[in-house]
Amino acid sequence: xxxxxxxxxxxxxxxxxxxxxxxxxxxxxxxxxxxxxxxxxxxxxxxxxxxxxxxxxxxxxxxxxxxxxxxxxxxxxxxxxxxxxxxxxxxxxxxxxxxxxxxxxxxxxxxxxxxxxxxxxxxxxxxxxxxxxxxxxxxxxxxxxxxxxxxxxxxxxxxxxxxxxxxxxxxxxxxxxxxxxxxxxxxxxxxxxxxxxxxxxxxxxxxxxxxxxxxxxxxxxxxxxxxxxxxxxxxxxxxxxxxxxxxxxxxxxxxxxxxxxxxxxxxxxxxxxxxx
Ligand SMILES: Nc1ncnc2c1ncn2[C@@H]1O[C@H](COP(=O)(O)OP(=O)(O)O)[C@@H](O)[C@H]1O
Ligand SMILES: [Mg+2]
Numbered sequence: 001x002x003x004x005x006x007x008x009x010x011x012x013x014x015x016x017x018x019x020x021x022x023x024x025x026x027x028x029x030x031x032x033x034x035x036x037x038x039x040x041x042x043x044x045x046x047x048x049x050x051x052x053x054x055x056x057x058x059x060x061x062x063x064x065x066x067x068x069x070x071x072x073x074x075x076x077x078x079x080x081x082x083x084x085x086x087x088x089x090x091x092x093x094x095x096x097x098x099x100x101x102x103x104x105x106x107x108x109x110x111x112x113x114x115x116x117x118x119x120x121x122x123x124x125x126x127x128x129x130x131x132x133x134x135x136x137x138x139x140x141x142x143x144x145x146x147x148x149x150x151x152x153x154x155x156x157x158x159x160x161x162x163x164x165x166x167x168x169x170x171x172x173x174x175x176x177x178x179x180x181x182x183x184x185x186x187x188x189x190x191x192x193x194x195x196x197x198x199x200x201x202x203x204x205x206x207x208x209x210x211x212x213x214x215x216x217x218x219x220x221x222x223x224x225x226x227x228x229x230x231x232x233x234x235x236x237x238x239x240x241x242x243x244x245x246x247x248x249x250x251x252x253x254x255x256x257x258x259x260x261x262x263x264x265x266x267x268x269x270x271x272x273x274x275x276x
Contacts, residue, residue, distance in 0.1 A: 032095070033192045033224035034060040034083050039092035041078050041247075052078040054247040055092070060192065065218040065225045067235040069261070070244030076228040077196055079244065083226065084117050084194045085109045097191045114143045118185030120195035124177045126169040126184075132176075133165040136183045147187055158220075159183045159213055175206025182213055186223065193217075195227040199234050211237040232261035243268060 041053040052075045060066050060083075068076050081087035083094055085101045094101040096116050104112060118139075119125075126135045136155075140147050156162050159179045169177050178198060185193045195214065199207035215237045217223040227238065235241045236258040243251040243264060251264055 031062045032059040033062045033097060034226065035095045036079065036083060037093045037095075039079070039082055039094060040090045041075070041082060041087070042090045052247055053082065053089075056244075056247070056249055058242055058249060060224065060226050062224050063218065063222040064240060065215055065227070065238045067238035067241045067256070068226065068228045068244060069230060069232075069235055069241055069265070072230070074244040075247040076244055078247075080194050080196055080226065080228055084119065084192075085112045114139065115188075116191040118188060118190040118193040120178070120181050120185050120193065120198045122197040122200040124169070124174075124181045124201075126177055126180055128169050131166050131168055132161055132172065132180045135169070135180055136165075136187055139184060139188050143188070145188070151189065152187055155183050155186050158216060159186075160209075173206065174202050175209055178202060178206070178210050179213060182210060182217075186217055186221075189223075192224045192226060195225060197228055197230070199229070199231065204233075207231075207234065232258045232265065235261045 036056050036058050039053050039056045040051070043050040043052055056075075056079060058079075068079060070076050078087065082089050083096070083101075085094070085096070085104065089102055092102070096112060099108075099112060099116065101109070101112060127138065130138065137147060137152075156165065159182055161176070161179055161183060164172060164176060167176075169180070172180065178201075182198075185195075193214075198214070199210055202210060211234055214225055214227065218225055218239070225238075227234070229235050236256050238256060239254065241253045241256045241261055241264075242249055243253075245268055250268060253260055253264055
């Protein structure tokens with residue numbers, strides 16, 4: 001069996017066997033795939049100083065699909081980059097699984113990005129000269145790892161790309177290219193996949209395909225996904241939505257629908273209102 005099926009909302013995941021119980025010593029949940037503790041991020045200095053994150057603490061539970069929402073400039077990408085070890089924090093700590101990202105040097109960060117996290121970007125970021133299959137396997141080849149053939153096959157099947165593995169990105173639609181990028185992120189079975197506006201460049205139909213695929217990889221294969229979006233419909237595919245405003249977490253929803261997400265967005269847009 002490649003994977004156990006799991007239902008939404010906590011409980012067992014495929015990585016449970018590897019999880020040590022840290023609750024007793026830290027008071028934190030052992031099931032977090034990623035965790036930010038009082039994370040501050042300051043860009044520039046003096047007049048040019050921008051405080052992008054102001055003490056963000058958040059846990060991203062294993063085997064769950066979390067959306068991060070908030071207005072443009074609220075710090076969504078910064079938080080994701082800090083969580084993924086793509087950017088340093090000014091203060092605070094970030095953990096991916098058992099790894100304290102904020103304590104790592106360059107070599108450790110390279111290893112973390114290679115082995116423990118996967119990325120999906122708005123612009124797909126595929127290499128134009130490589131076929132779909134070569135793009136999907138590139139991170140593993142760089143890491144000198146061989147794909148698990150059964151898992152590769154399942155990923156290809158789920159993402160619906162079997163007929164197009166020999167195509168180059170230019171021969172694929174935007175939705176297909178993003179599905180190649182999803183397969184590339186998933187094939188290495190990272191601890192967490194971070195997706196920054198993955199449907200931002202797609203029409204609604206292709207966007208729905210990609211979101212369905214992401215949700216299935218969480219529900220059926222226990223993958224952990226953190227996705228930045230500003231689209232309420234996209235956020236409704238997630239199990240939980242975290243709302244950022246001005247570098248702080250201001251609200252949270254579980255089992256969101258497009259309507260409850262929209263309501264929360266409207267509420268947060270009202271400056272006079274107290275949110276929480
Ligand atoms: N490399 C950078 N240098 C300076 N300021 C930055 C940099 N990256 C982001 N910022 C600023 O930090 C704030 C948060 O940006 P960002 O995380 O990209 O927001 P979002 O993804 O929610 O639109 C913004 O004010 C942005 O201008
Ligand atoms: Mg952004």
